[in-house]
Amino acid sequence: MHVSADLIKIYEKLGSIARDALNYALSIVEPGVPILELCGKIEDRIRQGGAKPAFPANIGVNNVAAHYTATVGDSSVIPKGSIVKIDIGAHIDGYIVDTAITVSFNPMYNQLIKAAAKALEAAQLSMKPGVTMSMVGAQIEKAIRSFGFKPIENLSGHLIRRYELHAGKSIPNYDNGDRQRILEGEVYAVEPFSTNGAGYVDDAPQVTIYRLMKNPKPKDPHYDVLAYVANEIGPLPFTPRWLVPRFGDAVSSVVDKLYNKGYVYGYPVLVEHGKGLVAQVEDTFIITRDGAIPVVNVLSLLK
Numbered sequence: 001m002h003v004s005a006d007l008i009k010i011y012e013k014l015g016s017i018a019r020d021a022l023n024y025a026l027s028i029v030e031p032g033v034p035i036l037e038l039c040g041k042i043e044d045r046i047r048q049g050g051a052k053p054a055f056p057a058n059i060g061v062n063n064v065a066a067h068y069t070a071t072v073g074d075s076s077v078i079p080k081g082s083i084v085k086i087d088i089g090a091h092i093d094g095y096i097v098d099t100a101i102t103v104s105f106n107p108m109y110n111q112l113i114k115a116a117a118k119a120l121e122a123a124q125l126s127m128k129p130g131v132t133m134s135m136v137g138a139q140i141e142k143a144i145r146s147f148g149f150k151p152i153e154n155l156s157g158h159l160i161r162r163y164e165l166h167a168g169k170s171i172p173n174y175d176n177g178d179r180q181r182i183l184e185g186e187v188y189a190v191e192p193f194s195t196n197g198a199g200y201v202d203d204a205p206q207v208t209i210y211r212l213m214k215n216p217k218p219k220d221p222h223y224d225v226l227a228y229v230a231n232e233i234g235p236l237p238f239t240p241r242w243l244v245p246r247f248g249d250a251v252s253s254v255v256d257k258l259y260n261k262g263y264v265y266g267y268p269v270l271v272e273h274g275k276g277l278v279a280q281v282e283d284t285f286i287i288t289r290d291g292a293i294p295v296v297n298v299l300s301l302l303k
Contacts, residue, residue, distance in 0.1 A: 054089030119192035197276015
């Protein structure tokens with residue numbers, strides 16, 4: 001499957017919007033900054049660039065690996081001496097870029113970030129049409145272990161399709177034996193996670209990010225909220241924060257009820273099992289005949 005010139009243009013625009021938003025995030029994140037303010041500013045930056053957030057900005061502090069975004073009225077701040085993952089998505093008309101960077105406020109953790117960055121580099125070099133998922137995973141694992149850390153085995157990169165963040169195929173962070181092959185024209189988010197902990201994550205009780213499960217019907221409970229999500233956000237993940245301007249702060253408990261009744265899907269916050277610190281570096285790649293083209297070029301932001 002050939003990648004059309006029009007699609008390349010869309011991804012070039014998305015890549016520059018996402019890169020700008022990450023660069024901006026790096027310029028404002030520091031200990032003491034409220035996570036609520038950080039998420040809002042990053043998401044607004046994506047909108048100002050001419051895209052929409054493909055999912056709420058994820059801010060993963062220390063042993064939180066993924067799926068934490070600021071809640072309505074969130075009072076938490078970036079802690080001193082922490083390691084912070086900033087994972088963002090941008091989309092134009094359903095075409096999605098997914099990217100992440102890690103920043104450390106303690107030089108002791110710099111090697112952890114380097115390990116994830118080297119793993120992303122190794123993945124990029126190995127991704128060509130015909131290569132198996134596990135071959136890429138093996139390169140990621142080898143790079144992370146060379147720094148004395150572990151990859152997080154139950155988190156993975158993923159095939160991206162229009163309006164579909166996780167489109168069936170996964171790029172593992174270790175050699176998991178998956179013999180499915182990478183094909184020309186596919187788009188993948190690749191996200192190595194390195195840790196000094198156990199090497200896998202658990203679901204925490206808290207859910208801060210949701211996704212609509214099906215098109216709402218007028219008889220559904222809180223149809224106004226469901227219909228608003230369907231029309232304004234569609235099938236991509238959202239946060240109750242985005243609904244506050246329309247429905248007020250109480251919308252948080254409404255979304256909770258809809259989650260408990262199965263109208264929306266919830267993504268639990270993911271925490272490292274051994275309470276280990278976690279770094280993540282992620283880019284989106286277009287697979288061409290000659291290899292993988294990074295859309296955001298996130299590695300250059302770490303130089």
